[in-house]
Amino acid sequence: MNSTASGKIQREMGQTDMDHDPKAAAAAVKRQALALGADSVGIGNIERWHNAPTQMDPKQIMPECKSIIAMAFRVMRGSMRGIEEGTFFSNYSAMGYGGITYLYMPMTVINLCKYIEDRGYEALPMGHQSDWRAIDATYTGANGGGRLKRNYSRPVAPGKAAPDIMIHLRIAAYLCGLGEIGHSMMLLTPEFGPRNRVGVILTDVELEPDPIYDGPQLCNKCMACVRDCPTGAISRDQTVKLELAGKDVEFAQVDCDACNRGFRGAEKVDCELPPEKQYMSPDTKPGWWSPFHKKPRNLYNTGQAVGGSRGCTRACMVELERRGVLRNAFKEKFRRRKPWRVDWDSEPQYPADVKMAGEPVVGDGSGKRGKTDDVD
Ligand code: SF4
Numbered sequence: 001m002n003s004t005a006s007g008k009i010q011r012e013m014g015q016t017d018m019d020h021d022p023k024a025a026a027a028a029v030k031r032q033a034l035a036l037g038a039d040s041v042g043i044g045n046i047e048r049w050h051n052a053p054t055q056m057d058p059k060q061i062m063p064e065c066k067s068i069i070a071m072a073f074r075v076m077r078g079s080m081r082g083i084e085e086g087t088f089f090s091n092y093s094a095m096g097y098g099g100i101t102y103l104y105m106p107m108t109v110i111n112l113c114k115y116i117e118d119r120g121y122e123a124l125p126m127g128h129q130s131d132w133r134a135i136d137a138t139y140t141g142a143n144g145g146g147r148l149k150r151n152y153s154r155p156v157a158p159g160k161a162a163p164d165i166m167i168h169l170r171i172a173a174y175l176c177g178l179g180e181i182g183h184s185m186m187l188l189t190p191e192f193g194p195r196n197r198v199g200v201i202l203t204d205v206e207l208e209p210d211p212i213y214d215g216p217q218l219c220n221k222c223m224a225c226v227r228d229c230p231t232g233a234i235s236r237d238q239t240v241k242l243e244l245a246g247k248d249v250e251f252a253q254v255d256c257d258a259c260n261r262g263f264r265g266a267e268k269v270d271c272e273l274p275p276e277k278q279y280m281s282p283d284t285k286p287g288w289w290s291p292f293h294k295k296p297r298n299l300y301n302t303g304q305a306v307g308g309s310r311g312c313t314r315a316c317m318v319e320l321e322r323r324g325v326l327r328n329a330f331k332e333k334f335r336r337r338k339p340w341r342v343d344w345d346s347e348p349q350y351p352a353d354v355k356m357a358g359e360p361v362v363g364d365g366s367g368k369r370g371k372t373d374d375v376d
């Protein structure tokens with residue numbers, strides 16, 4: 001901040017402290033990122049994306065990009081507690097998923113971009129802007145690239161990607177040294193294991209890159225993610241092999257359609273169900289991993305993680321914590337009771353003190369209330 005002759009307080013701009021020292025500039029950016037709320041931060045130079053598919057190439061967005069900054073934002077372990085206990089599902093979707101992705105992370109990413117742009121370099125803030133992508137979600141194909149959606153968009157000129165291109169955030173995090181890509185295709189960080197959301201910044205300032213993660217091995221192919229994924233979306237044997245920044249990376253083929261259903265708590269059936277039995281489409285019913293008769297509404301736009309990432313996040317985290325390889329260690333283990341399953345073929349057993357909405361309640365004699373009310 002500085003003040004003008006009129007007394008107006010304004011941001012300082014035009015500082016040149018990033019001009020000639022990529023190492024000092026990188027250190028300053030990382031300090032800012034952590035101060036602004038990122039849980040970990042790493043930097044990759046653009047050369048690490050040299051073999052990115054065109055539809056995922058950062059240079060298609062910013063041809064003069066020199067550096068990419070990736071930040072991990074932890075999902076609170078407590079945000080998964082309610083789903084683990086089977087009683088409070090919305091917190092993970094709201095505070096662990098949509099709230100981080102669409103509220104908390106953008107603020108940090110945008111504020112770090114301001115820090116860079118105040119110094120005369122362009123900075124593009126990116127959280128989860130893949131909703132408009134031109135490729136489909138099956139981006140774990142053998143070549144690492146997705147399939148272009150038909151009749152969706154067209155390149156504005158020869159040589160350009162079809163809008164929108166999609167930066168693969170987990171791979172960006174890997175290329176910036178934040179952690180490994182686990183068998184589940186999740187980013188695993190040494191701090192939080194699979195409990196991360198990722199935001200990135202593309203910038204034309206040269207920053208000293210961090211090494212690719214080479215710390216203690218995180219994924220040991222224990223296959224807990226495969227075992228506990230309710231829809232079998234994570235293949236045990238079929239893998240994707242990529243060369244990333246000169247290193248061979250291998251992870252499971254993930255059936256994104258199966259994940260999209262399982263993530264929302266839906267189980268696919270082979271027929272069209274009567275409307276009262278449908279969960280989120282005519283051919284889905286509530287799976288044993290969802291207690292809801294219908295898929296609940298989205299929170300923060302896309303928060304609908306009813307399944308609580310049972311395999312790829314919770315099972316993986318339980319295993320990584322058991323092995324003691326995560327820096328964010330806890331006094332008590334996460335899994336304290338036998339995991340539950342909903343038996344949709346049995347009659348529900350409600351607590352004795354619940355009152356059903358719409359049914360008369362036994363009053364206190366005042367006669368003031370005859371029915372239960374909806375409450376927030
Ligand atoms: S659950 Fe096991 S195999 Fe799966 S990603 Fe985690 S560590 Fe790797």
Ligand code: SF4
Pocket residue numbers: 228229230231232233234258259260261262263307308309310311312313
């Ligand atoms: S989010 Fe759920 S359905 Fe998707 S891979 Fe993870 S455990 Fe499986």
